[in-house]
Structure formats: structure tokens, C-alpha cells
Amino acid sequence: MTTQCPRCHSTAVITKDLARKVGALVGTVGGAAQGVTGAMAGAEVGAVVGLVAGPAGVVAGGMAGAILGGLAGAATGCIAGAKLGEVIDERVLDNYACLDCELSFNRRQSV
Ligand SMILES: [Zn+2]
Structure with missing residues (x-):
């Protein structure tokens, strides 16, 4: 084309592609922040799973859950932000x- x-x-x-770049950045930050909320839930699940393995398992499980939640949130936010920015680029700017x-x-x- x-x-x-x-x-x-x-x-x-x-x-x-100005809005797409800004959108991806904002989405990454916003997604990571939102991911922290998910990370809390992930940490709880991880801690519960870790209970089976004892105190060390609680810490390791909680950490793994928090990291996964934060990463997933940032990645999802980045994609969503870039998509939204693309629409703004196409229609507005x-x-x-x-x-x-x-x-x-x-x-x-x-x-
Ligand atoms: Zn020209």
C-alpha cells in the first residue's frame, strides 16, 4: 500500500506513529501499575501454593506470583496502549x- x-x-x-509510541509507553506504565493489583492476588495464590513447601515456599511462591502479575500487566498494557495509539494516529492526528x-x-x- x-x-x-x-x-x-x-x-x-x-x-x-506518535500516538502509537506514546500509547505503548503509557500502556506499559499503566499496565504495570494495574499488574501490581493482579500481583497481589498472584502473590496470595503463590503463597498459598508455597504453604505446602513450608516458609521458604511462601516467600518463593509470593515472589513468583508478584513478578508474573507485574509482567503480564505491563505486556498487556503495552499492547492495548499501542493499539489505542494506532487508532488515534489514524483517525485524529x-x-x-x-x-x-x-x-x-x-x-x-x-x-
Ligand atoms: Zn508533498
Whole structure:
């Protein structure tokens, strides 16, 4: 798929993907924070499972649960944030920039 500049019809067009990058970053941080909530639950489950193995098992199980919860939250948040940012790039921002005449434009304006 080639995008053309609506002004000079150059095909030297780049995507800026600004919202996607910001969204991925915000999603990672937000997801990790939300993952902490899940990590608490994960730590509890891990601690309960660890009870079978004694006091050392409680600590190891809790740690494993917390780490898994945080990582899963960050990864999920990153993907969700990037997806949301992509939509903003496509629909709201002028995501395309022409390298020849430096015009910023939205895909819907190109024919
Ligand atoms: Zn142009």
C-alpha cells in the first residue's frame, strides 16, 4: 500500500506513529501499575501454593506470583496502549508526513 502526498503527489511519505509510541509507553506504565493489583492476588495464590513447601515456599511462591502479575500487566498494557495509539494516529492526528514538501496530512485526505 503506497500513500501519496495530496499536495505534490510524492510517494516519499513517512508515518509518524506518535500516538502509537506514546500509547505503548503509557500502556506499559499503566499496565504495570494495574499488574501490581493482579500481583497481589498472584502473590496470595503463590503463597498459598508455597504453604505446602513450608516458609521458604511462601516467600518463593509470593515472589513468583508478584513478578508474573507485574509482567503480564505491563505486556498487556503495552499492547492495548499501542493499539489505542494506532487508532488515534489514524483517525485524529495527521500521521503522515511528506519528505518532499513537508506537508503533514491524514490518510483520509489522500486519494
Ligand atoms: Zn508533498
